[in-house]
Amino acid sequence: MRHRCAAAGYEIVPFGEGADVYVVNTCTVTAEADREGRRLARRARRLGPPGARVILAGCSPQADAAGMRIPEADLLLGNAEKLRLDDHLARPARREEGLPEVRVAPIEERLDIETVALPHFEGRTRAFLKVQDGCDFSCTFCATTLARGKGRSLGVEECLAQAEGLVAGGHREIVLTGIHLGAYGRDLERPATLSRLVSRLLGAAGLTRLRLSSVEPGEVTGELLRLAARRAYRAAPGPDNGPGGGGDEGGAYLCRHFHIPVQSGDDGVLASMGRNYRAGACASRFDALAREIPGVCLGADFLVGFPGESAEAFGRTLEWVREAPLAYLHVFPFSSRPGTPAAEMDGALSPTVLRERSEALRELGRRKWETFLAAQAGAEAEVLVESRGAEDGLLTGLTDNYVRVRLEGPDAWIGRAAPVRLEPLSGEGEGSRRRARGEAMRGAPLS
Numbered sequence: 001m002r003h004r005c006a007a008a009g010y011e012i013v014p015f016g017e018g019a020d021v022y023v024v025n026t027c028t029v030t031a032e033a034d035r036e037g038r039r040l041a042r043r044a045r046r047l048g049p050p051g052a053r054v055i056l057a058g059c060s061p062q063a064d065a066a067g068m069r070i071p072e073a074d075l076l077l078g079n080a081e082k083l084r085l086d087d088h089l090a091r092p093a094r095r096e097e098g099l100p101e102v103r104v105a106p107i108e109e110r111l112d113i114e115t116v117a118l119p120h121f122e123g124r125t126r127a128f129l130k131v132q133d134g135c136d137f138s139c140t141f142c143a144t145t146l147a148r149g150k151g152r153s154l155g156v157e158e159c160l161a162q163a164e165g166l167v168a169g170g171h172r173e174i175v176l177t178g179i180h181l182g183a184y185g186r187d188l189e190r191p192a193t194l195s196r197l198v199s200r201l202l203g204a205a206g207l208t209r210l211r212l213s214s215v216e217p218g219e220v221t222g223e224l225l226r227l228a229a230r231r232a233y234r235a236a237p238g239p240d241n242g243p244g245g246g247g248d249e250g251g252a253y254l255c256r257h258f259h260i261p262v263q264s265g266d267d268g269v270l271a272s273m274g275r276n277y278r279a280g281a282c283a284s285r286f287d288a289l290a291r292e293i294p295g296v297c298l299g300a301d302f303l304v305g306f307p308g309e310s311a312e313a314f315g316r317t318l319e320w321v322r323e324a325p326l327a328y329l330h331v332f333p334f335s336s337r338p339g340t341p342a343a344e345m346d347g348a349l350s351p352t353v354l355r356e357r358s359e360a361l362r363e364l365g366r367r368k369w370e371t372f373l374a375a376q377a378g379a380e381a382e383v384l385v386e387s388r389g390a391e392d393g394l395l396t397g398l399t400d401n402y403v404r405v406r407l408e409g410p411d412a413w414i415g416r417a418a419p420v421r422l423e424p425l426s427g428e429g430e431g432s433r434r435r436a437r438g439e440a441m442r443g444a445p446l447s
Helices: 002-007 031-047 059-063 085-089 144-148 156-168 194-201 222-230 267-273 279-292 311-323 351-376 428-436
Strands: 021-026 053-058 075-077 101-103 126-130 173-177 209-212 257-263 297-304 328-333 380-388 395-399 404-407 417-424 439-445
Touching: 002 085, 021 031, 021 059, 031 053, 031 059, 053 059, 053 085, 059 144, 075 085, 126 156, 156 173, 156 194, 173 194, 194 209, 194 222, 209 257, 222 279, 257 267, 257 279, 267 279, 267 311, 279 297, 279 311, 297 311, 297 351, 311 351, 328 351, 351 417, 351 439, 380 404, 395 417, 404 417
Parallel strands: 021 053, 053 075, 075 101, 126 173, 173 209, 257 297, 297 328, 404 439
Antiparallel strands: 380 395, 380 417, 395 404, 417 439
């Protein structure tokens, strides 16, 4: 949206400044996300000068246009329409009875993937490549299919062409994204798999590393595990320790970072959620990843307080997390979504129980993260340098296994991969502040 509007002659300004147009790109994964979209639209109306237009775009209007049709907005755009934002801005919005115009095509009719080939992501060292959209799962709590439709994939050759364009635009890391990334290629005329796509993309000239956004437990296949183990980052041998590479084959590598939506460690809850795996099988996938890929960072989503979740079931989730080789958690309290089967289920838990269970799991996640960081001390890694901090003047960036690092070095390193040895932050005060912001370790440059 930014790219097309800038190309059409619009000047992009910060959201808090006076503007002619304010665009809120919404998420509908929870009811709170919908409320946040409406809140931002009302804030934009207060900020904007007379005559400014306020647009709500994306998943919330797509899934529930009626619920997002608030008087503070002028126009609602669906997920296909928002990618032609510049065209829609050229057409005046026709308000009806003080409410915004709705331009939202039915998503269930979409047979192709909506994507825009971008030359670069302004102000970012890593680029995002959308290779898949939609989902054919029917999880009882999820509104994704309402907002995104059926699973659709971008062809392998088009993925490769877009990746090469992003590398030419200066990006050294590409993150593959999709609503159901592990299902990539099933719908193509010539079916493909995520593993085969990754193999092709790792051959893109000039690419340093490739990262996966999120993969379902059942789709961490043996093929993907073997590829990840073979093409994971390895430090370069020898005393000078120059750039590392992807295993025995060298070149670009697949990041040692898997984010997997587990949702629950209790089989009964998983069955009620409509998930297609059980806790034991999921645990085996995590164990295999940790065993085959040294230094791998494993993250997981958990949905707490699903209708009917007993104290015993939640206890099994806590135990699952304690035993799993996890590095971090994303914890979400259950949020009832209208139009989903879970919204009609009995056994809703009180807000107090939701808060207590969420905080208990988050605290366990914090301890997991501390343990993971402690295990990284002394390890060699590459940091993709992003920027220089204004507070302390140090460079900052991420390792392939998702550790935020601060290091000394020249501005010329920004946008490049710097080999480092990881060290704990010095001083308890500094460590506490940095860890609270996710800036977890120092990097001692190796060359």
